[in-house]
Amino acid sequence: MKRWASLFLAVTMPLSSPLACAGDGCLRNSDCAADRMCSSGECVLKIPPAANGGEGGEDSTPSAGTSTAAGSGDNGGSAGTTTAGTAGSAGSASEAGASGATPGGAGATGSSGEGGSGVSIGLGGFGGDTSFGGI
Amino acid sequence: MKLWLAMACSVLGTVAMTRTARAEELLMDGNFGLGTGLEAGDPGTGLEWRRARLRVLGGIDLRSDEGPADALGFRAFVEIEKRASVGAEVRYERWMARNFGVWAGLTGTIAPETLFGGGFGCTAIIPFGKKVGLFIEPSFQALPLGSDTPGDGVLIWGLVSAGVRFGL
Numbered sequence: 291m292k293r294w295a296s297l298f299l300a301v302t303m304p305l306s307s308p309l310a311c312a313g314d315g316c317l318r319n320s321d322c323a324a325d326r327m328c329s330s331g332e333c334v335l336k337i338p339p340a341a342n343g344g345e346g347g348e349d350s351t352p353s354a355g356t357s358t359a360a361g362s363g364d365n366g367g368s369a370g371t372t373t374a375g376t377a378g379s380a381g382s383a384s385e386a387g388a389s390g391a392t393p394g395g396a397g398a399t400g401s402s403g404e405g406g407s408g409v410s411i412g413l414g415g416f417g418g419d420t421s422f423g424g425i
Numbered sequence: 426m427k428l429w430l431a432m433a434c435s436v437l438g439t440v441a442m443t444r445t446a447r448a449e450e451l452l453m454d455g456n457f458g459l460g461t462g463l464e465a466g467d468p469g470t471g472l473e474w475r476r477a478r479l480r481v482l483g484g485i486d487l488r489s490d491e492g493p494a495d496a497l498g499f500r501a502f503v504e505i506e507k508r509a510s511v512g513a514e515v516r517y518e519r520w521m522a523r524n525f526g527v528w529a530g531l532t533g534t535i536a537p538e539t540l541f542g543g544g545f546g547c548t549a550i551i552p553f554g555k556k557v558g559l560f561i562e563p564s565f566q567a568l569p570l571g572s573d574t575p576g577d578g579v580l581i582w583g584l585v586s587a588g589v590r591f592g593l
Contacts, residue, residue: 317466317473318573318580320508320538328575330469 452488456500456560458588467578477582478504485593486518494520498528510534510573524550524558532566534573540580542568556592561585 315331316322322333464477484500496518504510516530526548533541544566552558566582574580 315468315473316575317464317468317475318538318540319575320510320534320573322508324508324537328468331473 450490452490452493453593454486454488454590455483455593456486456588456590457483458560458562458586460502460562460584460586462582462584464583465581466574468575477584478506478510480504480584480586482586482588484514488520496520496526498530504534508537510538510540511536512540518548524552533568533571538571538573540568540571540573542566542570542580544582546584550590558590559587560590561587 316328316333317331319327322328325336326333327336328334458481459479460477460482461479462477463474465472465474467473480502482500482502484498486496486498488496498514498516498518500514500516502512502514504512512532512534514530514532516528518526518528520526527545528548529543529545531541531543533539544564546562546564546566548560548562550558550560562585564582564584564586566584567579568574568582569577569579
């Protein structure tokens with residue numbers, strides 16, 4: 291009986307965590323938390339978080355639309371496209387121009403492409419982010 | 426007359442000595458134990474081996490008293506390491522001797538992820554008394570289907586289970 295007990299222990303309990311399923315890696319999806327899955331031996335999120343650029347792109351689209359209107363105002367206004375383009379179409383272009391010193395640089399590059407440049411900035415998401423962050 | 430009397434007596438005697446036909450009985454054995462072993466799979470980086478999750482298992486074996494060598498076994502198990510998973514197994518068992526049998530069957534887990542496959546194994550029983558014994562059961566199983574394997578890999582289990590077996 292003692293022999294069988296020791297055999298049982300020897301068979302069922304021996305291999306501890308380094309080799310065991312308590313290790314960091316994964317072999318099965320159920321090794322990972324509910325919101326993760328096993329990929330290449332590591333647990334990764336099932337649904338990767340959306341990139342900020344994507345959000346900026348959505349928001350920048352309408353701002354690009356307004357930028358055409360604002361952009362027609364003056365070049366400084368085009369700087370406002372990225373920032374105040376969304377909220378600032380109300381004509382606070384002068385204020386935006388004041389605060390838009392840094393975006394102004396972006397606007398300058400944007401002015402080269404006119405509306406197209408506005409879109410590219412918007413896709414980059416920087417304009418969108420800074421504008422919303424600023425607002 | 427004597428002839429008829431003798432015939433009637435013989436018929437009555439035959440009928441009286443005949444045992445009533447017995448209905449087929451279902452024999453049932455219960456099992457409860459623990460199991461672990463080795464587990465292999467390919468998570469995308471090549472075949473990897475590790476210790477299989479410790480599992481608690483229980484089930485029954487059904488046999489007919491007219492053919493006790495053949496049995497149908499049902500098992501349920503819970504893997505109690507990492508995220509606990511619940512599974513089950515159905516198997517055909519062929520008992521080569523009173524205390525030794527081989528089996529093959531289907532197995533799988535149903536939660537939190539699914540996993541399905543099949544395998545085979547054998548069972549040895551160390552009897553303790555008439556109705557109780559210890560069983561030890563090595564098995565090999567391959568599970569290619571289900572959502573628990575990353576990619577299209579096959580999960581392989583080489584397990585050893587042991588526990589108590591008792592007549593019901």
